[in-house]
Amino acid sequence: MSQTASASQKSRAESSLQHRKHQAASQSHGILEKLQHEAQETGSHAWAAFSSFSWLWPIRGVVYSITHPQIILSVRHVLLKSLVTSIVLFVVLAFFTFVPQMAILAVFTGPLSPIFALVLVGAESVILISLFARALFLEPALTRVFDATLASQGQTQLVQAAKTRDASSTARNVGSQLVKPLQALSSDGLIRYALSLPLNFIPVAGTVLFLLYNGHKAGPGWHSRYFDLKGLSKSERAAFVESRRAxxxxxxxxxxxxxxxxxxxxxxxxxxxVGAALWAAELEAKANIIDGEIGSRGEKKLQ
Structure with a gap:
């Protein structure tokens, strides 16, 4: 009888073990399927981003700035201050962090470690610049450049209408300018940026993922001024961005x-x-054309 009980216990134990193995295999399969699905979605989004050719707008911004230097030179004092700040921050970071980071990267990238370490130092300098320079003196100058570029593309009415609207809330605008440095120090975007920096330690693929992730998060921010000029609500901005996410x-x-x-x-x-403003001007021109066509069709129907 004791032998029968022992055999029964052994059978239950084996059954329980098989059940746990089956559960573990099922969970592993589920995790692999989820990872595969996310990888496919990331790949599809990356291809959609590339095929949108919107990555050309920053390059067009460089070309336009060269052919229309008066736009950039209108903020030349801030431009010079930005250049000095950028050089000083990069040199300081390179002096203290380049060699240690290159040593760590050498384990993963071998002879390419100096290049990746240079990219990493550049990324770190962007964080420091965003924390201080952009909040303290860069933001008003960039706003001026954005508005000037829009005006040069025939969108003067959009800029003037927004300035008239802003003039009625001067006190609020002054208050927001005063707290901008404090807001920048606690920005969720900068936190995400800093936390994702270690991705650059993964050769090639890590840097691509870093750019894809932060580009996905930061891209819409370049049109914040455009959304302000349009007077879009938070939900309207979200819908506008989502339709152009890639x-x-x-x-x-x-x-x-x-x-x-x-x-x-x-x-x-x-x-x-400048590139963001050129893109916004094109979007605005298309919107006006579409609105005009809809209006003319409506008039014809009424006639």
Whole structure:
């Protein structure tokens, strides 16, 4: 009888073990399927971003800034201050962090470690610049550049209407300018940016993922001024961005790449702003054409 009980217990134990193995296999299969699905979605989004060709807008911003230097030179004092700040921050970071980071990267990337360490130092300098320079003196200059570019593309009415609207709330605007440095220090975007920096330690693929992730998050921010000029609500902005999500990701990725350029990365904030304004002008022109066509068709129907 004791032998029968022992055999029964052994059978239950084996059955329980098989059940746990089956559960573990099922969970592993589920995790692999989820990872595969997310990888496919990431790949599809990356391809959609590339095929949108919105990554060309920052490059067009560089070309337009060269052919229309008066737009950038209108803020030349801030431009010079930005150049000095960018150089000083990069040199300081390179002096203290380049060699240690290169040593760590050498384990993963071998002879390519100096290149990846340089990219990492550039990324870190962007964080410091975003924390201080952008909040303290860069933001008003970039706003001015954005508005000037829009006006040069025939969108003067949009800019003037917004300035009239802003003039009625001067006190509120002054208050928001005063707290901008404090807001920048606690920005969720900068936290995400800093936390995702270690991705760059993964050769090639890690840097691509870093750019894709941060481009996805930061891309729409380049049109914040456009949304303000349009007077869009939070929900309207979200809907507008969602319908162009891949395009904004592509734009954000290219702006990051340009900002990573050693020593002069901060200067590309100006040309990126010009590119964003050129894109906004095209979107606005298309919207006006569509509205005009709809209006004319409506008039014809009424006649």
């Amino acid at each position: 395009a904004y990701t592509a734009f954000g990725m290219m702006t990051l790449l340009l900002n990573f350029v050693p020593l002069v990365g901060l200067l590309f904030s100006f040309t990126n702003t």
